[in-house]
Amino acid sequence: MVSFVMRGCESVKSYEALRTAPNPDHAVVRGPGEVEVRLQVNGESRTTNIEPRVSLLDALRDRLDLTGTKKGCNQGACGACTVWVDGRRVLACLTLAITCENREVTTIEGLSDGDTLHPMQQAFLDCDAFQCGYCTPGQILSAVALLTEGHAGDDTEIREWMSGNICRCAAYPHIRAAIRRVRDGGGGGDAAS
Amino acid sequence: MRPVSYSRAFDVGTAVGAVSADPESTFLAGGTTQIDLLRIYVEQPRRLIDINDLPLNRVEELPDGGLRLGGLARMSDVAEAPELVRRYPMVAESLLLGASPQLRNMATIAGNLLQRVRCGYFRDTEAACNKRVPGSGCSALDGINRGHAVLGTSDNCIATHPSDLAVALVALDAVVQTEGPGGARSIPIDDFFLLPGQTPEREHPLAHGELVTGIDLPPAPVAATSRYIKIRDRESYEFALASVAVAIAVDGGRITEVRLALGGVATKPWRARAAERELDGAPATTESFTRAAAAELAPAVSHGMNAFKIELARRTIVRALEQMTQREVAA
Numbered sequence: 001m002v003s004f005v006m007r008g009c010e011s012v013k014s015y016e017a018l019r020t021a022p023n024p025d026h027a028v029v030r031g032p033g034e035v036e037v038r039l040q041v042n043g044e045s046r047t048t049n050i051e052p053r054v055s056l057l058d059a060l061r062d063r064l065d066l067t068g069t070k071k072g073c074n075q076g077a078c079g080a081c082t083v084w085v086d087g088r089r090v091l092a093c094l095t096l097a098i099t100c101e102n103r104e105v106t107t108i109e110g111l112s113d114g115d116t117l118h119p120m121q122q123a124f125l126d127c128d129a130f131q132c133g134y135c136t137p138g139q140i141l142s143a144v145a146l147l148t149e150g151h152a153g154d155d156t157e158i159r160e161w162m163s164g165n166i167c168r169c170a171a172y173p174h175i176r177a178a179i180r181r182v183r184d185g186g187g188g189g190d191a192a193s
Numbered sequence: 194m195r196p197v198s199y200s201r202a203f204d205v206g207t208a209v210g211a212v213s214a215d216p217e218s219t220f221l222a223g224g225t226t227q228i229d230l231l232r233i234y235v236e237q238p239r240r241l242i243d244i245n246d247l248p249l250n251r252v253e254e255l256p257d258g259g260l261r262l263g264g265l266a267r268m269s270d271v272a273e274a275p276e277l278v279r280r281y282p283m284v285a286e287s288l289l290l291g292a293s294p295q296l297r298n299m300a301t302i303a304g305n306l307l308q309r310v311r312c313g314y315f316r317d318t319e320a321a322c323n324k325r326v327p328g329s330g331c332s333a334l335d336g337i338n339r340g341h342a343v344l345g346t347s348d349n350c351i352a353t354h355p356s357d358l359a360v361a362l363v364a365l366d367a368v369v370q371t372e373g374p375g376g377a378r379s380i381p382i383d384d385f386f387l388l389p390g391q392t393p394e395r396e397h398p399l400a401h402g403e404l405v406t407g408i409d410l411p412p413a414p415v416a417a418t419s420r421y422i423k424i425r426d427r428e429s430y431e432f433a434l435a436s437v438a439v440a441i442a443v444d445g446g447r448i449t450e451v452r453l454a455l456g457g458v459a460t461k462p463w464r465a466r467a468a469e470r471e472l473d474g475a476p477a478t479t480e481s482f483t484r485a486a487a488a489e490l491a492p493a494v495s496h497g498m499n500a501f502k503i504e505l506a507r508r509t510i511v512r513a514l515e516q517m518t519q520r521e522v523a524a
Contacts, residue, residue: 029240032196052199052241055228075229079295088269088298094228095299098199099221099243142295151294163429164293 030098037098041066042110052098057081059097060107068108068137072166079165082138083107089145108137111144119186120144123178131169139165143179152183194232201243205372205404211242213374213402220244220404222265223300225292226308234318235309235325249406252277258412261370264303264405268358269294271302281410283419283438287361290423293430303405306359306369306385307397310352311432313337323349324393331393339498340432343506344459344490350393351496353432353457354386360456361421361438363464367410373403382408386461415450416440422513424457424505433457435506437513443477448518455489458506465489468510477518479511486510 031052038047041064048063057074060066060083072080074093081092084106111118120143123129130136142165146152151161158176167175199221202208212218219238221227222245230236249265252274260280262271271277272288292300314320314332321330333341333351341351362382369380385397399405410416419440425431436456442449451472453465471485486507493503 029198029200031198032239035199051196053194053197053231075232076225076296079293082295089295090299091225091295094225094296096199096221096224096228096241099224099245145294149294160429161294164295 035098037101039064039097039100039105040103041105042107043104048097050097052096054097055093056083056085056095056097056100056105057092060092060105066107066109070134070137072135072138077166078135078138079142080135080138082141082165084141084145087148089142106141108141111140118144119182120147120178123181123186124175127174127178127181128171129174129178130167130171135165135167135169139167139175143175143182146179147183152179155180195234195237195239197231197238198240199243200240201246203246205247205249205406208242208244208247209372209374209402209404211402212404213400215240216401218242218402223267223304225296225300226304230309230316233316235316244404255409260410262302262408262410264370264407265301268292268297268300268302268305272297277410279417281361281365281413281416281419283364283416283421283440284358284361284410286421287357287423287436287438290421290436291357302358302408305356306362306405306408308355309396311355312341312352315352324352324389324396327392327394334496337498338496340434341496341499342458342460343493343495343499343502344455344463345388345461346494346496347389347391347393347460349391350389350460352389352393352460354459354461355432356462357421357423357433357436357456359386359462360436360454361419362408362410363462364419364438364440364452364454365410365413365416367408369405370407370409371399371403372406373400375400377406379409382462383464389460413440413452415442415452418442418517419452420513420517422509422516424509435502435509437509439513439517441472441477441514441517443518446476448472448475448477448481453485453489453510455506455510458493458502465510467491472514477514479515482511482514483507485514 034049046064060069070080072078076091076094082089083092086103120140146161152158217238218240221241221243249263251263253261255261268288272285278285314322315325320332323331342353367382369385421438423433423436425434433456435458438454440452453468455463455465468485468489471488475481490503490507
């Protein structure tokens with residue numbers, strides 16, 4: 001298994017332990033009305049009352065005031081809602097929030113270390129890797145995952161493995177430049193390619 | 194989305210029992226097709242049984258030398274399983290050419306086989322669709338049907354089966370393992386996907402509550418030399434207009450073994466048996482490949498906008514076979 005290092009999150013080991021120790025209460029039928037759902041988001045335990053049909057995206061934005069995760073298409077076609085669940089990039093619009101109990105959710109708000117930006121966030125600023133900015137949180141979470149996965153070898157590979165994040169402003173060349181900059185240790189990197 | 198109740202299952206028996214006891218219950222795994230269809234009211238169960246905690250997510254060796262892909266294994270994990278990549282490269286390629294990295298992290302192997310069609314009329318609850326509402330008609334027959342099938346169609350449905358993975362699996366004679374209210378059974382993949390015929394609403398032989406626990410890949414040395422080639426409107430994150438899974442062995446310039454299947458052009462993942470018959474024992478030349486492609490597409494029927502797919506499928510077959518047999522020349 002690939003191990004992931006995430007700021008503000010407990011170690012992989014601890015949430016694997018959470019997952020493998022099912023709470024017997026979870027086997028009971030819950031809903032269709034509002035039920036208490038406990039989520040672990042950016043290292044914090046958050047509780048909210050939602051119906052089981054509520055997506056992770058809507059729970060984050062409308063209930064937990066974490067509006068960094070964006071709603072684009074709401075049907076799994078654009079990638080604006082990309083978050084990490086148990087360290088893997090997924091689409092929050094096609095994930096029901098209640099299925100994330102016992103899993104660790106990381107959003108764009110959990111990426112920085114206080115006021116210190118994650119290197120990928122800084123690289124997006126330095127490389128001018130966005131215009132309107134709406135797709136940017138999803139792009140950044142995908143980009144960090146891309147490096148962790150080892151799929152940023154060259155521009156062709158970056159293009160293919162970032163294809164799940166659409167940018168209608170077409171900032172793609174600068175997004176690739178930002179990814180190269182972090183991949184190569186923060187220096188250099190032409191803005192265009 | 195209609196309101197739903199929710200529970201988690203931690204063992205297969207409980208999951209199967211819960212769904213089979215209630216016609217309005219359904220399994221929830223990766224959700225990448227299902228949540229979308231729930232949201233647009235195409236599917237309307239009242240209870241979801243979350244099966245993501247079931248221990249069915251491994252890729253395992255089988256005693257006969259094959260591999261078992263767990264029903265809940267994620268597309269991304271299976272695509273990187275070293276033994277799969279070594280022994281069945283076309284399966285790994287079919288997975289990596291499908292969807293996006295995020296969706297591949299979510300979507301399961303079983304869900305991939307069971308994904309619903311992408312026909313716009315199936316997804317539009319205002320349109321006639323025999324698959325969604327049996328007997329209501331088919332808006333695609335004289336509608337926007339550029340993406341629709343040219344093989345295996347009927348007067349009731351021409352929707353294309355969208356899976357890439359399933360194309361590689363039918364070429365390999367994979368076996369679907371299930372656990373249902375009547376116990377466990379093994380279903381040859383040829384029997385798993387049904388042609389629309391008079392009953393397009395019936396896509397597979399599973400009983401309500403029957404769970405796909407795994408997919409067995411039989412040993413197939415020829416599959417070590419295999420590829421999945423996908424032609425589409427854009428180079429990534431798009432469904433196939435035409436695709437080919439091919440495994441081939443050539444000895445002394447003659448084809449000694451070949452497995453060929455087509456995606457993007459048929460109502461089910463399409464084993465190209467007519468082409469295989471033409472190719473078996475034939476010289477590995479473009480002439481043979483062209484003849485085989487013509488034989489396979491001979492029964493094709495178009496419905497207007499998708500007429501180009503017949504020629505596209507022929508050319509994709511020829512290209513795939515050329516690439517597999519003339520790689521040394523090309524290099």
